[in-house]
Amino acid sequence: MVLTKTRFAVLVALFVAAVLPPRLAPAQTGATGTVRGVVTLEDTGKPVHGVSVTILQLRLSTMTGDDGTYEFKDVPAGIYDIAAHLDRVPDAVNTVPVTAGTAVEVPFQLRLRAVGIQVTVTANGSEESSLKAIQPVDSLTATDLAEKNVQSLGDVLDRQLGVAKRSFGPGTSRPILRGFDGDRVLVLQDGNRIGSLGFQSGDHGEPIDILSLEKLEVVKGPSTLLYGSNAIGGVVNAITGHESAHKGTHGYVTGVAGSNNNQAGGGGGIEYGTEKWLFWANGSGQRAGDYDTPIGRIPNSYTRDGNGSGGVGYYPGRSFLSIDYSFNKRRYGIPFDP
Template sequence: SCPAIAADQDSLDYLVITATRLEEKTFDVPTPVELISSQSLNRNTPATAAEPLESLPGVSVAGAGFWNVIPVIRGLGGNRALVLIDGDRENNLWSGRSPLVPFVDVSNVEKIEVVKGPASVLYGTDALGGVVNVITKTPNFYGEEKWAFRNSFAGRYSSVDKGSYGRYGISGGGYGLGVNFALSKRDADDYKDGAGNTVQNSQFDAWNLDFKTRYQLNNDHVVSATFRSNTIDDMGVTKKADAPWSHFTKFDTNTYKLGYHGWNMGLFRDVQIKGWYVDQERIYEGNIHSSIKPVYMLKNNVIDTSVLGSSMQTSIDLNDAHLLVAGFEAIREETDADEQIVIKKDSNIRAVKAMTFKSLPDAERDHFGLFVQDNITLNKDVSLLAGMRYDYFIADAGDVPFTTDVYDKDGSTVVNSKTVINHFGRSTDDAVTFNLGLLYAVNRHLHLTSNFSSGFRAPDIFERYSTRSSSYMVIGEPNLKPEYSYNADAGIKMDFPRVRGSFSGFYNR
């Protein structure tokens, strides 16, 4: 892959943290990593965090419409490319399936880092193709010896969808305390494609509230807190072709996070501890015509999901040649959902059949991960990155009744009713992954890199326990096994005064 013109030309000088969980220059890590800097975001003013990803080599976005999109890294998308927010797996079941829905206002994003290739050693399941880490702005002014504040206003209008956006933000602090607060509103109608045709069900209406604070106890200890609320009142789903309506009337996400970061703690170079809770509720409504029969389907579902997570990470200077990074995470996901589908005739809008069921049962999944990675300096020109991780999953769900009611020819009376029980149960998975990276500094302007790594993806709650139906019923498979990927790549990174860039080739299986 070669650098895109829109990418940051001096990005090799920037510090990144996602590639190794340590702050290092992109030029000095063997892992292929791309960066969208704050300067690039300010210069290009993207509408969402997904939009600038398309400028990166080896990265694209796909999905339904402008809002409901997923990243694709080296050809792997969906649940095979992991999206993090501030380095954490905040995304629960449903936001994980559409991770670039704008739960975070892009105006509150400091930078976006993208690791290309499997990154499961550091981040666990779903990181087969790579990782997108959306890093939000850190409160300023905490280092001031006086109180200081700054207000900001922003707005935009787009004629393609008659869309409007407005934002007010305030940042301030002093004497060790820093605070960021922002409130934004976005409203957009159906947009027009390149041919000038209106794309049905592509509207969007949402509020974002962001609050982030940090307090510096002293030079070596910092605590932080974050609250983020995203209220989507209307988000169209364009993949339902020719549907009079197909949209989420509610897609609300609230995120709560606490953190601690300490440095110079004896044996430990630094220690990070985080805890977070994400609660999400979504309601979908659709009127979808059949392409086979003269009927249409009225669909309504309500899905509640939540995730409670915690993590701890430390780095240890063993000696001049070994810098160890180790940590663990524990995450619990819970979900519950109800759905009803009513099929009616096109000719007289009379009901033909109704199906009532739980699209997702009362289910939970617990995830435990433990990793260690050693940054080894073999000599002044050669460094080695070696890591290993173990993950363990426990998932369980209750049984789900699926009721089908058939109506008479007038569509008013149920003449036949049948209930089928879908039986689910407990499932467990585990996985071991590894990575090995090599960097050879030919000189201070030219670095050669190579990597060999593995990734995995454990089946999620949806794949194990969901129930779906239209003209027939589809149920999840509790006994699905994890997917694995293996990647080998080699590359060149150049940082000459007049020529900067990188080239890499890879094989992924």
């Protein structure tokens, strides 16, 4: 009977040793490191106390002291997402590798600005950054847009996942999202409604300068209901990238060309910013003739467009003021049956 109890105790000890995660005994293994840093404000560089710093994968949290510093000891070696959270301030997330026997410095800079409260719900059983959560959002950068080499919004997004186009010619194409068209697809620029007639009629295009965009986003799924009942199919948001100030001068020049329809076009822009002010100006133009097909040239499929915009923004902190003027002139044909 004593032998049976002893054997049972040994089996229990072996089972416990097998199922316990290695991080419960870091001192014996030595395969741990230290993570520390300081949290400051981006605008002033002053330390921030009372900030919650969390290693998401390990669910370990600590608070910054009066000098803005924090420290995690005995952190198992690996790659971790570390988040700094302060109420009413956007979270900051850094991904860092931790190696055994070393100390990793991970500083954070919190930026005071308008913040939208959001909750990310995932089904993977553990916390993760909302930046890495799977979201029904497609995004095209300025480089992607230039590579497309097209004249209108529908042609840019055509053949993206869940996206087709409605077209009465190259100059009037408009995206179709998940089979929805017209007033079921909302087109925005920098989060504002454009107010064009493109959703009502197929011979009206969207007045968006493709060559001057910094990014083009397509939102699908239940989150589109936040934009209203006419966004059931989805939302297309054209982003120009003037939401905050930056110091110095930035600029770009873009050129496009095509041989099938004798296309030629180009655009350019410049930004100048100080600590709280930003000034910008953009301009572009494109022309394309009737395009050729295996059955011949398609009459009245030409496109001409010219665009210009300029503005100024003031960004003192949590609030901002931005004024922008845009000019769009288009002339395009609508192909017809001979």
